[in-house]
Amino acid sequence: MSDLICKGTTTCEGCGMELLARSIVEVLGKNTIVLTPPSCSAILTGFGDQTCWRIPAFQSNLENIAAYCSGISTALEYQKREDVYVVALAGDGGTVDIGLQALSGAVERGHRFIYICYDNEAYMNTGIQRSGSTPIGAWTTTTPGGKEESKKNIVEMLMAQGIPYIATASVGYIDDFKRKLDKAKDVNGPTYIHVLSPCPPGWRYEARETIKLGRLAVDTKLYPLFEAIDGDIRITKKVSKVKDIGEYLKLQGRFRNITKEQIKSLEVDAAKYYDKLVEMEVE
Amino acid sequence: MDKKVAIDGNSAIAEGVRLARAQVVAAYPITPQTPMVERVADFIDEGRLDAKYIAVESEHSALSAVVGAALMGTRTFTATAGAGLALMHEIVGVAAGNRLPIVMGIANRALPSPWSLQVDHSDTMAEKDMGWIQLYASNCQEALDYTLLAYRIGEEVRLPVMVCIDGFFLTHTTEVAELPDQEKVDRFLPAYDRGDVYLDPDNPMTINQLNSAETFTELRYAHNQALNEVINLFPKIAEEFKDIFGRQHSLCRDFECEDADVVVVTLGSSSGTARKVVQRMRANGMKAGALQVSCFRPFPKEDVIGKLKGAKSVAVIDRSWALGTDGPLSQEIKSAFHSAGIDIPIYNFVAGLGGRDLNEKTIENVIHSTVELVEKDEKRLYPIWIDVKKEVI
Numbered sequence: 001m002s003d004l005i006c007k008g009t010t011t012c013e014g015c016g017m018e019l020l021a022r023s024i025v026e027v028l029g030k031n032t033i034v035l036t037p038p039s040c041s042a043i044l045t046g047f048g049d050q051t052c053w054r055i056p057a058f059q060s061n062l063e064n065i066a067a068y069c070s071g072i073s074t075a076l077e078y079q080k081r082e083d084v085y086v087v088a089l090a091g092d093g094g095t096v097d098i099g100l101q102a103l104s105g106a107v108e109r110g111h112r113f114i115y116i117c118y119d120n121e122a123y124m125n126t127g128i129q130r131s132g133s134t135p136i137g138a139w140t141t142t143t144p145g146g147k148e149e150s151k152k153n154i155v156e157m158l159m160a161q162g163i164p165y166i167a168t169a170s171v172g173y174i175d176d177f178k179r180k181l182d183k184a185k186d187v188n189g190p191t192y193i194h195v196l197s198p199c200p201p202g203w204r205y206e207a208r209e210t211i212k213l214g215r216l217a218v219d220t221k222l223y224p225l226f227e228a229i230d231g232d233i234r235i236t237k238k239v240s241k242v243k244d245i246g247e248y249l250k251l252q253g254r255f256r257n258i259t260k261e262q263i264k265s266l267e268v269d270a271a272k273y274y275d276k277l278v279e280m281e282v283e
Numbered sequence: 284m285d286k287k288v289a290i291d292g293n294s295a296i297a298e299g300v301r302l303a304r305a306q307v308v309a310a311y312p313i314t315p316q317t318p319m320v321e322r323v324a325d326f327i328d329e330g331r332l333d334a335k336y337i338a339v340e341s342e343h344s345a346l347s348a349v350v351g352a353a354l355m356g357t358r359t360f361t362a363t364a365g366a367g368l369a370l371m372h373e374i375v376g377v378a379a380g381n382r383l384p385i386v387m388g389i390a391n392r393a394l395p396s397p398w399s400l401q402v403d404h405s406d407t408m409a410e411k412d413m414g415w416i417q418l419y420a421s422n423c424q425e426a427l428d429y430t431l432l433a434y435r436i437g438e439e440v441r442l443p444v445m446v447c448i449d450g451f452f453l454t455h456t457t458e459v460a461e462l463p464d465q466e467k468v469d470r471f472l473p474a475y476d477r478g479d480v481y482l483d484p485d486n487p488m489t490i491n492q493l494n495s496a497e498t499f500t501e502l503r504y505a506h507n508q509a510l511n512e513v514i515n516l517f518p519k520i521a522e523e524f525k526d527i528f529g530r531q532h533s534l535c536r537d538f539e540c541e542d543a544d545v546v547v548v549t550l551g552s553s554s555g556t557a558r559k560v561v562q563r564m565r566a567n568g569m570k571a572g573a574l575q576v577s578c579f580r581p582f583p584k585e586d587v588i589g590k591l592k593g594a595k596s597v598a599v600i601d602r603s604w605a606l607g608t609d610g611p612l613s614q615e616i617k618s619a620f621h622s623a624g625i626d627i628p629i630y631n632f633v634a635g636l637g638g639r640d641l642n643e644k645t646i647e648n649v650i651h652s653t654v655e656l657v658e659k660d661e662k663r664l665y666p667i668w669i670d671v672k673k674e675v676i
Binding site for chain 1: 338350353483488493
């Protein structure tokens with residue numbers, strides 16, 4: 001275990017994001033600058049004179065983490081320091097909603113930085129409000145009757161920009177995430193990893209189920225794991241025996257009121273998207 | 284060798300940035316700032332400035348990017364105007380609160396709405412209390428010199444600085460100015476010192492995290508102390524500047540104030556006009572004076588009082604508004620005089636909004652109106668909109 005992050009943190013029991021943070025410092029080591037927006041990952045950046053990081057860390061604003069990364073990365077370039085990684089660790093709201101413009105701009109300009117989005121599918125740190133990344137049928141405090149729209153696909157958006165390395169990952173398959181981060185770190189340009197990060201209080205499930213849910217999301221095809229190097233797609237976890245989406249949904253209180261039609265649409269969309277990825281996959 | 288050049292305000296700031304050897308620049312184009320950042324981009328492209336230019340996708344990202352670069356220990360520059368500065372607002376606080384000596388060129392432009400491309404100071408006045416140093420130049424030479432002073436002073440007190448020039452009246456007006464020699468600038472402005480707040484894996488620190496009520500007040504207090512320190516520091520550095528470059532700069536610039544019946548107080552390009560009006564009025568036997576406030580933040584209360592206290596009355600022209608009350612410059616001056624227990628009639632005039640020419644006639648009207656009001660011993664609690672069209676009233 002890396003000592004670049006402290007042992008006791010005040011994240012929730014069963015937090016997927018914390019596991020990611022530990023994996024990040026393990027893979028990237030001490031020459032890493034980490035940025036966190038006001039979100040659950042800000043818990044690691046700390047309060048007052050306390051911090052969980054033993055690497056340089058900066059608390060960003062919610063919408064501009066990628067812009068701060070642009071400046072840091074450019075200064076490193078000016079200083080001719082190639083041995084330092086710049087990492088943004090932002091949630092889904094800070095990425096697919098309010099942070100989208102700065103992220104898109106930074107990716108277009110080609111700065112060398114690693115953007116990791118821990119997707120817990122709502123604004124969890126402010127108390128479970130709907131984000132663009134909340135799936136259809138999910139309860140949040142601002143969608144008390146369940147969200148009526150589908151989840152925004154940020155990965156496709158960034159692929160359309162021609163990002164040199166992009167991947168999806170899941171807290172349920174942490175070694176797969178670490179392998180992808182290890183690849184991202186050597187890319188001389190912007191890289192992005194979108195990680196499904198189950199959240200016990202937000203998804204309404206027992207803390208011990210985090211890994212199980214992170215795996216079920218992949219095994220039901222709801223959340224396919226793949227990477228794209230210079231646009232060439234490769235599925236990193238083939239799903240041959242598809243698990244029942246119902247099994248994934250029933251473990252979570254947030255889907256208590258999901259309708260049959262919504263479940264059907266989740267199933268159809270998941271299968272369609274997986275098939276599309278298979279079709280696009282490079283042999 | 285210094286050389287005399289014909290230069291506009293935008294290029295003057297750009298030359299200052301080149302001479303200051305800025306290292307990372309990030310900017311987003313907005314009228315009337317564009318030629319300023321275009322010149323900087325040219326300098327980098329021509330190899331005359333060793334810097335990186337980040338052509339960001341918004342002003343919000345422009346300031347964020349230079350905050351990131353400043354945290355890495357590089358000398359930085361950005362520039363904006365009007366609505367662009369308003370979009371930066373949130374990060375204006377971050378730059379100052381983290382004590383990063385960023386220099387930002389401002390081509391002053393009225394805030395919407397109504398939309399206007401032209402000057403008033405409503406954009407920078409909306410940021411006046413965010414903890415930045417604010418300098419307002421009255422001509423292109425000052426624009427260049429203030430840029431050099433901004434880097435030097437900002438880096439000493441670890442605070443960001445806005446160098447403000449009036450949109451079009453200064454940004455796009457060509458004047459003769461002296462372009463200093465690089466060797467002199469290097470003597471005046473030492474290599475960038477990253478200070479105590481930086482991101483470096485060899486000395487890791489966490490920056491800008493959440494604070495409790497236990498520390499928030501003290502951090503703000505320290506910030507305020509640093510800002511007020513500029514009042515003492517500015518004259519000392521201005522002395523050094525004069526020794527090297529031969530030009531005198533001050534927190535506020537007085538002209539015939541001492542025995543004046545009326546002193547007109549201004550910010551920015553209209554200060555030159557005011558000096559000319561005063562000169563002519565003096566020649567005609569009218570005892571007028573002019574005071575240009577060059578450093579608006581921190582507000583140099585003692586200097587302003589010192590230079591105005593001999594006057595029989597004061598007319599403050601605000602080229603911006605504080606709708607519903609006095610203009611911001613007037614608020615400062617009235618507050619300073621009241622606190623110092625000095626009772627001189629002070630009248631507030633709002634003029635020159637949204638690019639309306641703040642010309643000699645307007646300034647003459649301000650002075651004559653003030654004389655009349657003093658004679659009639661008439662008090663005014665609210666500002667007089669002196670150049671508003673008569674049919675509106």
